[in-house]
Amino acid sequence: MNLTLKVWRQKNENTRGKFHTYEAKDISEDMSFLEMLDVVNDEITRKGEDPIYFDHDCREGICGMCSLYINGRPHGPKEQITTCQLHMRSFHDGQTIVIEPWRAAAFPVLKDLAVDRSAFDRIQQAGGYISVNTGGTPDANIIPIPKVKADEAFNSATCIGCGACVAACKNSSAMLFVGAKVAQFAVLPQGQAERKERAQAMVDQMDKEGFGSCTNTGACEAECPVGISLSNIATLNREYLGAKIIKEVEVH
Amino acid sequence: MSRFNQLFSSTIGKKLIMSLTGIFLSLFLVVHLVGNLQLFKSDGGLAFNEYAYFMTHFAPIKAISYLLYATFIVHALYSLIITYRNRKARPIAYASYNGAANSTWNSRNMGLLGTIILIFLVTHMSNFWYQYHWGDVPYVEYTTNIQTGETSVRDIPAAEFHDFVKYIEDGSEIMIAKDLYKEVNFSFQSWYLVVFYVLAMVALGFHLAHGFKSAFQTLGFDHNRYAPLIRAIGFWIFGILIPLLFAAMPLYSFFVVNS
Ligand code: HEM
Ligand code: SF4
Ligand code: FES
Numbered sequence: 383m384n385l386t387l388k389v390w391r392q393k394n395e396n397t398r399g400k401f402h403t404y405e406a407k408d409i410s411e412d413m414s415f416l417e418m419l420d421v422v423n424d425e426i427t428r429k430g431e432d433p434i435y436f437d438h439d440c441r442e443g444i445c446g447m448c449s450l451y452i453n454g455r456p457h458g459p460k461e462q463i464t465t466c467q468l469h470m471r472s473f474h475d476g477q478t479i480v481i482e483p484w485r486a487a488a489f490p491v492l493k494d495l496a497v498d499r500s501a502f503d504r505i506q507q508a509g510g511y512i513s514v515n516t517g518g519t520p521d522a523n524i525i526p527i528p529k530v531k532a533d534e535a536f537n538s539a540t541c542i543g544c545g546a547c548v549a550a551c552k553n554s555s556a557m558l559f560v561g562a563k564v565a566q567f568a569v570l571p572q573g574q575a576e577r578k579e580r581a582q583a584m585v586d587q588m589d590k591e592g593f594g595s596c597t598n599t600g601a602c603e604a605e606c607p608v609g610i611s612l613s614n615i616a617t618l619n620r621e622y623l624g625a626k627i628i629k630e631v632e633v634h
Numbered sequence: 635m636s637r638f639n640q641l642f643s644s645t646i647g648k649k650l651i652m653s654l655t656g657i658f659l660s661l662f663l664v665v666h667l668v669g670n671l672q673l674f675k676s677d678g679g680l681a682f683n684e685y686a687y688f689m690t691h692f693a694p695i696k697a698i699s700y701l702l703y704a705t706f707i708v709h710a711l712y713s714l715i716i717t718y719r720n721r722k723a724r725p726i727a728y729a730s731y732n733g734a735a736n737s738t739w740n741s742r743n744m745g746l747l748g749t750i751i752l753i754f755l756v757t758h759m760s761n762f763w764y765q766y767h768w769g770d771v772p773y774v775e776y777t778t779n780i781q782t783g784e785t786s787v788r789d790i791p792a793a794e795f796h797d798f799v800k801y802i803e804d805g806s807e808i809m810i811a812k813d814l815y816k817e818v819n820f821s822f823q824s825w826y827l828v829v830f831y832v833l834a835m836v837a838l839g840f841h842l843a844h845g846f847k848s849a850f851q852t853l854g855f856d857h858n859r860y861a862p863l864i865r866a867i868g869f870w871i872f873g874i875l876i877p878l879l880f881a882a883m884p885l886y887s888f889f890v891v892n893s
Contacts, residue, residue, distance in 0.1 A: 582639075
């Protein structure tokens, strides 16, 4: 199949970008979207030009590194997949595909289609952990956890930190990501000690990074590749408001 | 001092204000609707005019009405503050954007819908609220025969009116009041005001079809049995039934009372 690509090209954080048009010729519909870009890049490189820069790593939907806002949606037209799992059979011959980077003040463009998602790392560092003493390996089932709680925590823990929720949200809100990271510990006994502090510290950092607030449109849930649900946002609201209004634990 | 941010400087704290003011306004709508349903009575406005007097002169209700005005202002002000921040969070818009693929239109346009409601409110208040308190309103006297229940209605000149009264004399109940009922029906003689009211109610329906359930999600309410109930109430009662009944009032006035 042959396609027309409108790709956002931007030299670095400090320059203004613009769209460039490329023709993608003889693309197999069994290729992944990233493989299609590899083919296009091959040709660009052969012409002696700068290839299109995009993020990727595992190429099997587990690392969260690939991004791309494709024809108006993060990770393209399919539900619950990452861009590396998107295949060219989801497009038709002769189609024009617009490819943009995630757009958010908190995710500045590094180059072309790659954005800096370290805002997520800083939110994690603010409280997305539990403090444990190192030592001998503890017995696996020493803390009894009901199956439903374990499953709930595990569902939240499947978040791969891709940022599609931010990209999809009209407010560039990170509530789904932060919700998943807070909810994951809130239901487990191991998470209780730092529970009140965690919610406050992570929300503070989220606000400091410049993400918007949540209008509950549900765009994040619909576009999340691993199906993190809006329940996680309700949990985050509960955890945060509970910590603020009922009891604000202060250690220092 | 805490090492954490204050509640209301956070995004979630600001949404808490939106949510609480939004729920209070939604409750007000229910009260306002129930009272105004008396416009549908064919009693020459007796019940409606008595209700209008009660709502503007009973002290606890007066206090709540001031709280209500403040709530409107806080809700609109915070929607502005929140929307400003949300806009700033995406300085460069997408060239190709398919919001319909992942969210409802009304959830993405709460600010626009709210602005329409705000414009409506200003019109609505100056039409009726201002007129009732400080404008020129006609006056009316109702004489109801207690035995037969028959009511006769008589317009009275401003000179004869001193204050709202209701008393019994010679087997009849007499009520003298400001005739807001007539004022309402007078206003709805103009078809463009009727159209404007109906359109504003459509906007209100869209605003609340998303807003009501959203307010509960903001509070963290996520009960597996009752959250779906809240969503259903938000859509069917606040999104459809209440705006429909409100919209029926100018239509009833235009097509039934005035014709
Ligand atoms: C004065 C005019 C109004 C404006 C400008 C306005 C604006 C808004 C905006 C922008 C939001 C979304 C906030 C966000 O993005 O998070 C919102 C939410 C809401 N509004 Fe309004 N609105 C107005 C009037 C009303 C009225 C009259 C009602 C109810 C009778 C109402 C009920 C709600 C509710 C329940 C929410 C949901 C709160 C939440 O998401 O947590 N609004 N409003
Ligand atoms: S919540 Fe979903 S969309 Fe958001 S970062 Fe995690 S995996 Fe990606
Ligand atoms: S490259 Fe790892 S998820 Fe797509």
